[in-house]
Amino acid sequence: MKLLHFADLHLDTPFAWATPDLARNRRRALRQTLQRICALASEQRVDALTCGGDLYENERFTPDTAAFLRTTFAGLDPLPVFLAPGNHDWFGPKSLYRQVEWSSNVHVFGDTQLTPVPLTDGFTLWGAGHRAPANTRGFLDNFHVDRGGVHVGLFHGSEQPALGLQEEGKIPHAPFRAEQVAQAGLHHALVGHFHTPAEAPTHTYPGNPDPLTFGETGLRGAVLLTVADDGGVIRQRFHVAKSEVHDVSVDLTGVTHSGEVGQRVISAINQLTGVVRVTLEGEVHPDVDLRLADIASLSPANLDALLPRLGAVTVAYEFDRLKDEPTVRGRFVDDVMAADSLTDEQRRKVLVTGLRALDGRSNELEVQ
C-alpha cells in the first residue's frame, strides 16, 4: 500500500512580511505546490493521497480556492484523496469542504470520531476531522480499531512529547501521545499541525510543503509511505515546494559607505533564487547611510524578492571617547549611554540620531 501524505499547506494564508505582489505570488506558489503534490501522487502511482489538515484557512479562503481544490483533486480521479480537516480548515457549517461538490474520489473526514475507510481487503484508513477551530479533544482518546488487518490513522493533532517539548508558537490541538497510536491498534498515524517535519516510529509529520515564513528548517514536503502487510512503513520525503525562501546574514563590519553595503549584500545572494531575507549585522562607519529600502531595490533578477532587515548592526562611533568630550556632544553621548530608561535599541537610535544631527546630516536622522 502506497500513500502520499502531506499537510499544512495553508492555502490563502497571509504573508505579512511580503509586498502585495510578492504575497500574491507566494499564495499562487502554494497552489502550484499542491499541483506538484498531485503530480507526484500520479507519478508514484500511490494508492491514495492523504492530507493531514490545514489545507486552507477558513477565515480567508476565496471562492476561487474552492474551485481550484475541486478541480485539482478531481484531476486525480479515480485516485482516492482523503482530507482530514484541521483547526484552520475545520469542518464547520460554512466550511469550504461542505460547499464544494467534490468528485467521487474525494473523501472528507467530517466526524470527530475516527471512522474507517477500507482501502483494500485488510487495510483500513481511519480518519477524523476538526469541527471547531479550537478545543478539539484527542482523536485517539478512548479509541481502538474494531477489526483486523493493517490500520493507518489520518488526522490533524499535536503530538505531546514525553519531555514536554513543543514546536514554538503552536497551540496544542487534538493532542495525542506517541504510544497512543499503537494502543489504539493503529500501525501508523499520518498527521499534520506541526510545520517542522518529524518521522517518528508511530507517526509522520510531513511539515508544511511550501515555505510559509523564513527560518524553516528540515526537509519539508510530501512523504511517500509504503505500508507493508505487517504494518511497517518505509518513508521517502519529496521536496515539492514551488517557493524558495532563504535566510542570509550579511556582516557589514568595516563598510564605509552605502555602496559597499550593497556590494556585500549582492555578493551574499548572487547564487540564490526565490525570496531572500537578508539580515544585516556588524559595525558600520558612522557616515554610512543605511537604508533598507535602498538595499531592497538591489534585488537582482534571479530573486523573487529581497527583504533586508536590520540585525545586530552597530555604528562605529567611539562612544566611549565621545562621552568624555567636554562638549555638548560628549555630554549628550554620556547622558544617553547612562540613561536607564532607554532600551539598547532606543539608545542606539538616539545616539546615532543625535550625532548625525550634530554632524549636520539633516536628511539622515531616521536610524534603522
Next chain:
Amino acid sequence: MQIRSVTAHAFGPLRGETLELAEGLTVVVGENESAKSSWHAAIYAAVCGRRRGKGRSRLDEQRFADLHRPWEGSDWLVSAVLELDDGRRVEMRHDLAGKVDCHAKDLDLGRDISSEVMHDGTPDGARWLGLDRDSFVASACVVQTQLLQVLDEADGLQEHLQRAAATAGTDATAATALDCIDEFARERIGLERANSTRPLQRAIVGRQRADEELSRCRRAHEEYLTRVETVDELHELGTAKVATVRAHEASAAAAVAEQLSTGARRATELHGMYGDMPPASVADDDALARQVAAALDGWFSRPEQTTTTQRSSSQLQEELAALPQVPDGDTEPHASVQKGVNEVTRVNTQLEQHSRSRPSAEIEVPQVAAGDDELLDLARALDVPSPDRGSVTPLQGMPGRHTARHATTRSNAVIIAAGAALAALGGALVAVTSPVVSVVVLVAGLAVVVTGVIRRRAVRGQSVARDNAVGQAHAQAAWRRDQAVARCAHLGIAADPTTLRAIPVARAHAVGLASHVAQWTQQDGELRARMVAACGELAGTLAARGYTPTGADRDALLAAADWYQQECRHRAEQASAAARRGDLEARLSVTRAAEQRAEQDEQERLRVAAAVRAAVGACSLDAATDDQAAAVLQEWVSERETQLEEVSQVEREWAELRALLAGRSLRNLQQEASSARDKASQLAAAVDQTTLASVDPSSAVDLLPVLRQEASLAETQAAAARGELKLFAGSIGSVAEAEEAVERAAAELARVRELANTLTLTRSFLSEAQTRVHRSIAPILAATVKRNLPILTGDRYTDAIVDPTTLEVQVCGSSRSWRNASRLSYGTAEQVYLLLRVALADHLTHGYDTCPLLLDDVTVHADATRTRKILDLLLEVAASRQVVLFTQEEQVATWARETLHSPRHAIRELEALPNA
C-alpha cells in the same frame, strides 16, 4: 604638549625639510610662496595624521589632499617630534599616502606607542590633548578666515563659541542640531491632525483605512460563507422537493401499474368466462311481471279495514235533538242582589249580637257622709292591732328580725364550737405529729373560739336598741286606731276596714253602669235604622230583577232573594246543556265523512283482491284466500328477481370486460400492464425508499402538480441564489491581502511613531546636554575674558559676562554699560576672540596635555596698532603654552625680532621656494 620639530619628508612643495619650534612663541616669517601654509598644514598632519578608513574620502579630506599632496613623487610623508607634558619625547610619523608607515614612537624607550592615540586607523597626536584630528583643527588651529568671520558676522563669535561647545568646533552647534531635528520631525513626522499631510497623519489614516478594508473583507467573507450556506440550503431544499416529486411519480406509476395489472387479471378472468360474445338477455315475461307487480303493489298498498267504536251519525243526531234551548234571565245571581242579601244578613247579625250585650240591673250604693279619702284613711288606721292585745313583745311582732337574730346567734355558736374542736384537734395532734403543727392548730382553734365569743356579744347589744324603738312606734299607732273607731261610730258605719274600703268602690261602679246603658241604647237605635235601609235596598234590587217579594220584612225579602238565586242556578244548568249543540254538530260532520271513506276503502280492497286473484290466475297458480294469493304472488316475484339478478351479473361482467379492454385486445392490455409495472419499478428504484414509503399512493397523482410546481420554484430560487453568490464572490476581496495591508500600515505607523519617539528623545537629551555644557563653559569663558580684558583694552573694558544659554559675550567698562562683544571694534573683538579660543582650548583639553596654538596670518587684516596688541596677547598666551604664528607681515617680523629674545621664543624665517 609641545611640538619640538616638524619634518616634511614629502609634503606639498616641501621635501626633506625640518622646522624647529620653540616652547613659547615661534614666529614663522615668510613671504608669499614661501610655503607658510604648507608648513602650517604639515605641522597639523605630522601631529594628527590622516584617517585610514575605507571608502571614499570626505570632502575636507579630499581638499586637504588636493592642496598638500607632494607635487612630485608618490611619497607623502611627514613627521614630528613632540614633547608631552609628562616628559616623554615622541616621534609622530605619518605616511599620508598609503597610511601604512604611521606610528607614534617613544624616542626615549624606542617603543611604538601608537595604540595610545590610535584613531580611525592611524595615530592621532591630538588624542593626548583629549581631542582628535578634527577637533584639533577647530580648537588649536586658527586661520585668518575664522578671524574674519568673527569680525564680519554679527553673531559670528557667539556661533563659534556654540560650535566649540557643541562639538569642539568640528560640526554644527547644538542649536543647529536641534533645529535640524525639529525640521526633520516636521517633514518626516508632522502632527497628528486631521488636515495634516505629513507621514504620521498619513500613516494613521492609512492604518484606519487598512483596518476598515480588513473589516469590510471579513464581513464580506462572512457574508459569502452565509450565502454559500443559504445556497446549499436552497439547493438541498430543491433536491428534497425534486425527490418528493420523484417519489410521488413513482408511487403514482406504481398505482397505475397496479391498476392495469388488476384490470388485466380481471379481464383475463372475464374473457375466460364469456370469450368475445355477449351473453343472452332475459326479458320475455315483462308484461306478466308488471301485472304481478301491479297486483302486489295494490295489495300491499290497499287501505286498512276500518273499525270504529265511536257514536254513529244517527246517534249524534238524536243527541242533538234532545238538547234544550238557551234560557232567558240571569244564569248567575246579580251582584246587586247578592250585595243586598249580604247587607241585610250582616245588619241582622249585628242586631242579634247587640241584643245579647244589654247591660244588667242597677247597683246599690250606701249613703255615707264622708268622702272616699277619709274612708280610706279610717280603714288604714283601723288596720293597726288593738293595744289591749299588747302582751306581744316587739320581737314577737317582728318575727323576721327575731329569726335573723336567732340565726346570727346560732352561727356564732357554731364558730365557737368549731374553734373548740380545732383546739382539741391541735391537742390531739401532739401525739401523732410534730409539735409545731399541733401548736399551730391549737392556736388557730383558740383564735376561732375567741372570735365567736366576740361576735355573740356584739349581736346582743344591737337587739336591745332596736326593741326600744319599736315599743315607741306601737304606742302611737294604738292612739290613731282609737280615733278612727270614734269617727266610724259618728258616721254610722261599722269600724271595719273592709267595709270602709268597699264604699268608694261601690260609688265608682254605679257611675260606670249608668254610662254603659246610655251607650248601648244609642247603638241599638242605629242598627235598627240600618236594617230598615238594607231591607229597602234589597226589595228594590229584587224588583229590578223581576222578583217581587211577598212582604217588606226581612224574612220575606230573604225568601225572595233565595228563590231568585235558585232560579239562577236552574237557568245556568239549562244554558250549559244548550251550549253542547255546536260541538255535537261538528262531530256529526266528521263522523259522516269517516263513514264515507270507510265505504270507499272497502270497495278498493275488493278491487285489489280481485286483481290479485287475476294475477294468480295469470301465473297459473292456486290460492284459497286473498292473502294466500298475495303470498303466492310474492314467491313468484322473488323467484323471478333471482333469475333477473343472475342475468344482470352476467351483463355487468360483460360490460366490465368491455370497459377493461377499452377497445384493446386482452393481449394488448396485458402488455400495457407489464410495461407499467416495469416503469414503476424503475421509478421506485431511483428514489429513496423511505421517502417512497411515506407517500400516500391514493393521493400521489393529485399532489403531483403542486409538488412539481414547488420543486420547480425551489430549483429556480436555488439557481438564482447561486447566480447572486457568483456575482458576490467576485466582489468580496481577499482577506489575506487586507490583513497584509493592515500589517504594512501598522508597520508604517509604528515606524513613524518610533521615529517620532527617537527624535523626541534625541532632542530632549541634546537640549539638556546643551544647557548643561553651556552652563559649565560660560563661567570659564567669562573668567578668561575678564582676566585679560583690561590689559587688552587699556582698561576701557573691565568686566565680561557670558550668557550660559546662548554663550553670548558682553563686556562693559567703568560705566557698567554692557555691550555685545561681537559689536566691539575689530581690534578688541579679535583679542576677545583669541582669548576665548585659548579659553576654549583649555576647556576642551582640560585634564590632558597643554594644547599648542597654530595661527596662520591672523593679523593680516589688522592695522599696526591692532597687530601690536594681538602680538602682545599672543606673547602673553605663550607664557603658558606653545604658540606658532605664521606671518608674512614685516611688522610682525620686526616685532618678533625686537621682542623675542627669550630662549622660550624663536623666529623662523622661510625662504621663498624656488620656481617650479
